[in-house]
Amino acid sequence: MTTYRSFYPPVRTLMGPGPSDIDPRVLAAMSRPTIGHLDPEFITMMDQVKSMLKTVLKTENELTLPVSAPGSAGMEACFVNLIEPGDKVIVCQNGVFGGRMKENVERFGGTAIMVQDDWGQPVDPNKVEAAFAEHPDAKILAFVHAETSTGVRSDAKALCQIAQKHNALTIVDAVTSMGGIELDVDGWGIDALYSGTQKCLSCPPGISPVTFSEKAVDVVKGRKTIVPSWFLDKNLVMGYWGGGGKRAYHHTAPVNALYALHEGLVMLLDEGLENTWQRHELHHKALKAGLEAMGMEFLVDEEYRLPQLNSVKVPEGVDEAAVRSALLQNYSLEIGAGLGALAGKVWRIGLMGASCNRRNVMLCLDALENTIRAQGVELGRGAAEAAAKVYEG
Numbered sequence: 001m002t003t004y005r006s007f008y009p010p011v012r013t014l015m016g017p018g019p020s021d022i023d024p025r026v027l028a029a030m031s032r033p034t035i036g037h038l039d040p041e042f043i044t045m046m047d048q049v050k051s052m053l054k055t056v057l058k059t060e061n062e063l064t065l066p067v068s069a070p071g072s073a074g075m076e077a078c079f080v081n082l083i084e085p086g087d088k089v090i091v092c093q094n095g096v097f098g099g100r101m102k103e104n105v106e107r108f109g110g111t112a113i114m115v116q117d118d119w120g121q122p123v124d125p126n127k128v129e130a131a132f133a134e135h136p137d138a139k140i141l142a143f144v145h146a147e148t149s150t151g152v153r154s155d156a157k158a159l160c161q162i163a164q165k166h167n168a169l170t171i172v173d174a175v176t177s178m179g180g181i182e183l184d185v186d187g188w189g190i191d192a193l194y195s196g197t198q199k200c201l202s203c204p205p206g207i208s209p210v211t212f213s214e215k216a217v218d219v220v221k222g223r224k225t226i227v228p229s230w231f232l233d234k235n236l237v238m239g240y241w242g243g244g245g246k247r248a249y250h251h252t253a254p255v256n257a258l259y260a261l262h263e264g265l266v267m268l269l270d271e272g273l274e275n276t277w278q279r280h281e282l283h284h285k286a287l288k289a290g291l292e293a294m295g296m297e298f299l300v301d302e303e304y305r306l307p308q309l310n311s312v313k314v315p316e317g318v319d320e321a322a323v324r325s326a327l328l329q330n331y332s333l334e335i336g337a338g339l340g341a342l343a344g345k346v347w348r349i350g351l352m353g354a355s356c357n358r359r360n361v362m363l364c365l366d367a368l369e370n371t372i373r374a375q376g377v378e379l380g381r382g383a384a385e386a387a388a389k390v391y392e393g
């Protein structure tokens, strides 16, 4: 008979595409006593979470709240509330997550008009213009701001402007961008956006912040058909998360996970939004200097590179999977593999949230250099010095 014992995970350094490292303060917040999800003290905390989310997203949207499920549920919340059967949605795909948007559109009875760009390239605004010219009746434009599968940043502001010109709503995937690079919901005119806690917000996975503009809320309220998901129906969730002090039971909020998000947001705002973006930029530059000293190349052109997700090409002659398992085995360090067409060709090195620090950058450079050399592949020298030079300015 098996005797089950407590599970003690190894202590890892998480430098993949998420989850990322979690600050001890956040983990400590999570282990505080559970209270009722309608307890007045809890509701005060919920109001603070909503208000901090608004600050981080730069929005006044009343409908800003954390969905009690991971980023994929936030994605679904946006699509299921805004799409009715027969709606046309222009979906931009330049990696894994645009493909999921298409599936969402089709499952809710919409028609997805695909705008395709190569993996590793940003969404091309000219192609989006052309799609609107061909489909002036498109109701929504959907795109991924920060494509985690490739490490590309698309120009969210420009894409939103195109949608506005054509009276279309926008759905924006900001799972990896929120807290890592500039994001301005109201300034850019984003109508519906979803994110995730485990990327740049330094929190455990399982919660998805979302926000809906007034225009998007009007569309949800004016639906001819009922929202086909009970759990994600924003009309119902608002009874619990809405203001006015008359909270009604909808579902049991993940109380302790929300303590974690609260703490993560407190820490982010303590640091300052702009400072957080700058920190991601600085450590990306140091990592880049080190990798380039070794002779490694980035997948993405500098102009579109995400500081928080670095896709680097696997050097000739290197067994990429063996490197990743050696990093895990010998350094307890996790980096990400390539997905889809990029499988076996790139590593994805995350510098997200609490993972984005000098110690991690230096560890990763040292571990990669030693591990690749051990495979008998020659590399350029001086990675650590090159990175240190960036820090010393």
Ligand SMILES: *Cc1c(COP(=O)(O)O)cnc(C)c1O
Pocket: 018, 070, 071, 072, 073, 097, 144, 146, 147, 148, 149, 173, 175, 176, 196, 205, 206
């Ligand atoms: C991680 C991620 C998601 C999905 O989030 P989950 O929390 O894994 O469901 C969606 N979009 C992007 C861009 C992501 O990086």
